[in-house]
Amino acid sequence: MVPLSAYVALSATLFATGLIGVLIRRNFIIVLMAVEIMLNAANINLVAFSHYLESMTGQIVALFVIAIAGGEAAVGLAIIIVVFRGKISTNVDEINLLKW
Amino acid sequence: MLEEFAFGFPILSLLLFLPLLGALSLWLLDDEDLIKNAALAVSALELVLAIIVLLRFVPDSAAMQFSERLRWIPPLGISYHLAVDGISVLFVGLTALLTTLIVVHSCDTVRQQIKLYFMTLLALETTIIGIFVSIDLILFFVFWELMLIPSYFLIKLWGGGVERQYAALKYVLYTLLGSVFMLVGIALLNLNYHDWAVTHHIEPSYSFDFLELLTVPIPRDQQILIFWLIFAGLAFKAPIVPFHTWLPDVLLEGPIGMAVVLAGIKLGTYGFIRFSLPLLPDASKSEGVVTIMATLALIAIVYGAIVALIQPDFRRLLAFSSISHLGFVVLGLFALNFQGLQGSLLTMINLGFSTAGLFFMAGFLYVRRHNTHLSAFGGLARQVPLLATFLLIIGLASIGLPGTNGFVGEFLILLGAFKAHWVYGAVAVTGVILGAAYFLWYYERAMFGPLAQGLGQAMADLHARELFIAVSLSIMIFWIGLYPAPFLRIMNGSVQALVQRLDHGSAGAVQATRLISRE
Amino acid sequence: MIDSTLLIILFAPFAGATTLLFVSNKQALLVRVIAAAAAGMSLLTSFYMFFAYDPVEGGFQFVKRFEWSKELGIAFYLGVDGIGAPLVLASSILLFAGIFISWHIKDRTKEFYIFLLILAAATMGVFMSLDLFFLYFFYEMSVIPMYLLLGVWGSHTKGYLDMSDPEGLKKRDSVGFIFNFAANSKEYAAMKLTLFLSVGAVVALMGILLIYKFSGLNTFDILVLREQAKFSGSLATIIWLLIFFGFASIAPIWPLHSWSPVGHAAAPAATSMLHAGVLMKLGHFSIIRIAFEILPETTHELMPIAAVLCIFNIFYGGFVAYYARDTKYVIGYSSSSHMGYVFLGMAALDYISLTGAVLYMFAHALATGMLFAMAGWIYDQTHMRDIPSLGGLVNRMPFVAACFMVACMASIGMPGTVNFIAEVMIIVGSWHKYPFQVLVAVAGIALTMAYLFRMMRGVFYGPMEHKYSHAHDAVAPVDRLPLLLMIACSIAFGIFPGHFYDVIRSGVDPLVTRITAVVPLAEQTREELGVRSEAKVSGDLSRSLLPSDNPSPLTPTRLSSSQAHASRGSE
Amino acid sequence: MVLAFFAYCSLVSIVAGFLTVALKNPVHCGIALLTLLLHVAGLFVLLNAEFLAMVQIIVYAGAILVLYLFVLMLLNLKTDERYLHSRFALILFAAVAICGELLLLIVGSPFGGLKGDAPTEVVLKDGASYAIGIKMFSDYLLQFEIIGVFLTGAIVGAIVLAKTPTSADIDNREG
């Protein structure tokens, strides 16, 4: 039997990977992908807890997370397309009309 | 509100406010002659009132007479308290007389803003009378300060000199600087009254009333402090020597009327004899105070006389002679004996005739030459004999020639001074000698000798009004000189009481009055 | 109708301001008339309030209370005591005068009057608030109108730095300059003023909040806090310091004063009047109302701080005023200097001195109001505030010159004006505790005299430049009315201060009793407060002073030595 | 066996996750992400969540990731020369430190939440899909409906942003 902590450790590793990815990558699309990794990390957690806590709630939350991710991906990619039309770039550094 | 009319009729209030009312009524007039006559009438009426007061005054009494009392600011113990006694009553008459004479003199000499001039002058008279009749210290202070305002304008607007602005400001500033310290002194008297009441659990309250303040003892140290605080105010006004620098400027730059008032009415020394000495007897007779005051007085006498000696300008000369004379007065005061005090008091009155008279004379000269500098004169005796005569009469009075009023006063002072300490007397005598020297020397140079350049037939002798002034003054001079008894009798009672109080000190005297008032 | 006197006083200006919102700026006369009517209403009611105030009864009168917020313990609680009443009166007098002083403002008249009315009403609100919250509410409310009034309608000292003396000395080299640097912009002045006041306000707010918390009463009601709030030693000290320095910054006490003259100088005349006349008094008043009422012991302990600082106030302000070259700076610094007297009177914590301090606030409001009004007039006529550049204006404006003289006299404390009474009281009351300060104060009076006369001479006398020959005197009744009103009040109250004194005293007495735990001296006869104990004394004296049968009290005649001895023993 | 499958899936997931973040070419990143998603689905199977595993593959891998790849193709992105954020070193240091601590704390945490009403045997009896369905349409009905509205809105939003407007959409009648 796989211990719960293994799942948690896996999820945490993935979350950390995604987090670092979001923070260091310049390309917006890859940043979005890193966010997807983080969401997946959350899902692993949820499903694992659902299993070990013998409650369906976790799975349902995971399902909603997937749905939300889908909706946001649609909107987000639309935004990226809009920006791309204007600037021909998807890099964080180059989108600097507004100073940080 | 009104608590008492000792006389049955508020004659002092009338005396006090008549000139002010006159001044206000002048405002309504437009015609110049009418204004002059009205001003004359007002001042004459005032003089008549003053004479009535003098006649109804009970001589040889130390009591406060014609007392009027009205609560003004009860919680602080400030009241509208008017009264005269032997010390102050003569000054009232003097003021009324001099104002009348000034009005007479001004009818010819003042050319511009006549209405305003007479209004200011009459207002000034009110404030000066106020100073003399106030028994409440705050009321006194009020008039003391208010006097500055008409003075300031008189000097500034009608002064003859180019530096009159400066002189006016200097006068007001100096006097005010002193008076604020005097105010503290007055406040301290009040506080002392209060504290004494608190510690004795008697009707604790504040009071600025001179008579009530007399009823409490004051610790000696505090007396000395208060003395010097009040001294600051009085010394500037008097002026006592190191504080005198405004005087020559004002007398020179200001109009004759103002000069007459400042030189003739000795407000500063009146303050000493009215308030400082009776309220602060222990301080007044303390060795330090006496020594300092006497020293200052002697310095004033000698310094004033010497400086006067070398003045080519008549009015400047008079200014320094006035300082010198004031030295006599102060010396007499701080001789602290009956003769000295009486002499001082009389001299203060005398100066109102002699020094003021000399200023009138200077005015007469000024009208004729628009200058009082020696270079403008010479050989006048032949040209204007009347003027020369009266100048001599008044001048001799100022020197103190026997037979004139000056002699009586100075004699009494010297007597008092010798009695106090022979050195004082000895030094003071040199002042008399120098006094004779500077006046006579100047007189000789101005009146005799060759006729000055440009001094032709244009020079007219005294005309009627001027003659009136000169004669009035001369009458007074000879009256006091030959028969001073009525005046001395008026003073006697009060001066006697003062001397006794000085002897007893404040604590001793107080017990008596408190016991009396409690019966 | 219960008693809505205070509501009328307070809300008449607000109502006026609201009405003005709906009036077009083009109808300038209507705007002015509405403003004047609102202020007049307030003024008349203030006079009624002041004279209807019953000093025998004392305490807070005309009280109005509306529950405002139960959760926070706030009530809209109005009432005046003997300290608030005169200051309300002063505010309404200055507001009314200010309306007329500003009669000729052309630029955005409506807005000007709106802000002026709000400013004045807010100050009145402070003086009548019995709730800490509303006190602070109105206090803070008065700041912003100041900003706009200064910023929009204020004046610069144009090219001040480049101007030179008749002697050819650059202004910037003169001694006065170091105190006035960078002050030639009205925006700067307005911002500085607002920020200073805001800092002071938040410091005070901190103190108020601490009172609120540690009283544990869940109320801002000053009367309740006064009776029930107890604070431990160090806490009370902290609160007191916060309250004191928070409010003293508007007063302004010495190291915190620098906004004030700058602000005075930049402000338009009516604003300077209100600013110097009443706004600065908010500080003193609030200290009295909060620190004195709620923290009496601490006040007793710490008030000497004010006594020390007031020396600097008096001297520093006085000297800078002496060296200043700008009419409004002179008056501004003189105000700053004179506020030292108020602090002195407050610091002495004596019945008389505190009464004097309150009276002085009133007196100073009138005197400074007049001075600023006329400085404003002169500026309007000549567009010049630089004293050496002016001169000889007496020929062009004799009426203003005469009024200026009166105002100077009042400011100096010339007898006959109410300032004199106040000064005497402060001196009398403070001597016991602070003799040195009293001497400084009287020297300050002389100093005041010096700079005011110096200014008067520089402005009104001496040779006049030709370019000022178009300057006008205040001839029209609307121009003369405010000046005459202020002069009349100053002199009338100076000569008849009886009611005034009684009113203030009725407010001061319980306060000082609480603080010093010394029973007021005439406590036994308080019920006959109007007459007090003097009646008896003077009765005795009048008997003893009849001239005919009594000798002068100078003469210690009828006293036998044994009697003297006995009485001396009893002493 | 279970352990080996878990080990396989988790290791591949981690590597794929790392590659997603680290690779230069966005398309390669997408492929790595796809790998990750598929292996996570495997983990779901391991946890008796077969319905979720299918959703993961169909929706996530099938729809969302394809969308990504489609956009990448559409925009024709090239490999980045400098692919890291300009301030990456600092951020990386901080992020690694924070993540490390996070990891330690989380792994050390007990995660002993209250047991629910769906023990494994019950779920296995009717199947995970059934269990999810029951839950979804009873307790979580509202959220489900909200997601429905959300997805509608998302479609409209995406269209509004991304659609090339036709002349009918350009509405200048009102100025």
Next chain:
Amino acid sequence: MTFNLTLSGADLLLLVPEMLLTVWLCVVLIVDFAMPRLPKEHLAYLSVGGLGGVLACLLWFDLAGISGSLFAHMFVVDGLALFFKIFVVGATILVILASVDYVRRFRFFKGEYYFLVLMSALGMMFMASANDLLSVFITLEFSTFGFYVLVAYLRDDAASNEAGLKFFILGVFAAAILAYGISLVYGETGKLVFQDIAAASYTPGLVIGFLLIFAALGFKIGAVPFHSWIPDTYHGAPTPVTAFLSIAPKGAAFAILIRMFFVSLVAFKPAWVLLLVGASILSMTYGNIVAIAQRNMKRLLAYSGIAQIGNILIGLAAGTKMGGDAILFYLLTYLFANLGAFAIVIAVGNLIRSDEIEDYSGLNRRSPFLAFAMLVFLLSLAGVPPLAGFIGKLYIFVAAIKEGLYTLIIVGLINIVISMYYYLVIVKKMYINEPTDPSPLSISGPMKAVVYVGLAGTLILGIYPQPFIDWVVAATLMFSNVVDSTASMRPTVPPFGG
């Protein structure tokens, strides 16, 4: 595993406002499609009408005291929820009215604008009722996605696109963090409903979970250090959207924060008070100091918004019922003042096509009404009596001082002065400076209505706030037992202690 859903008519009644709005936004969308010739501002009035109905319904709920919970307590209708729903709907109405002129600038998809605004409003209404972490996650994302689109709505404007992109990236990042945090909390407690979580013990997983959730919500409200999207997004977004974004989501997020801290985490109060104090101090100070340097009105309001959030966090840090009341009240004052200020920015922006502060020079001469209204709003934001902001700030401070948060209050007071400065700089520009172009400005009817509502709200809340105070006090009644000031007296539990 049995199906046990029962919904009575009374239960459904609780959902009526949301259902009404859902139907209405579909109506708006359909009307837009079906009647392409309909002037678009009619859509705005249509939306406002629908929202008016929702508002009426909500007010009826509030007055009639209708409350309850559905779906295993995951959807609650209580005073707090109703307050925030009214808040959100009110803000939405005002924003739609303020948008009418601005929407004319869009070249296409004007109708969808209103649809998306209503969509976001719907999401925020659900947020107000969310009582479990799943609902929090879903409704948060629901309300935010609308903003992603709205912020980037000016498709031809690079700044708007960029703003949308930044907002989106950080938004989904926050969503991922939120999801992960929820998963951890779920793992530690096995529950998602706030009340159930409250029973949980104190473990690192739970702490980290809540920290992550707080971080995500911090992104939402823009508290430092999660504020970085705020200035750019505010700057780039269409101004009405900025206005909307600056108010409604904040309110809704505070509904969640209040529930989370006051219900779930009440036992750990000493720990999170420190956290909130830190966030509050940073937000206030950073926001105000950076605001001083701003040259653009929207950016300035963005930074001032960060500072205002810091102020509101003071109330949360107080952690008492009174703190909650103060937050609600402050949000109300903020609603009127901030929305009013933005309305003016929109109006001026419409007229002179600029948001630079410099271009506000002499506004008083060009339009006294606008300048005066702006003055009132800015001063209210600065906290000057007799305006609403003053009461709001005071309420917050009173709540905080009762808990002894002296440092926080001192910092808050200092910040009032700092903020006074930059608000006054704008006032100076408007009133003292001379306009470069003195032509007068006038604004349209709907905009005027918004400004009047803002003015009225700002003044009424400042002068007679008692009814509103009563309202907020009633709205947080359910916390009076949960959180009281004695909670702070419990022994401190270190956040990461063993």
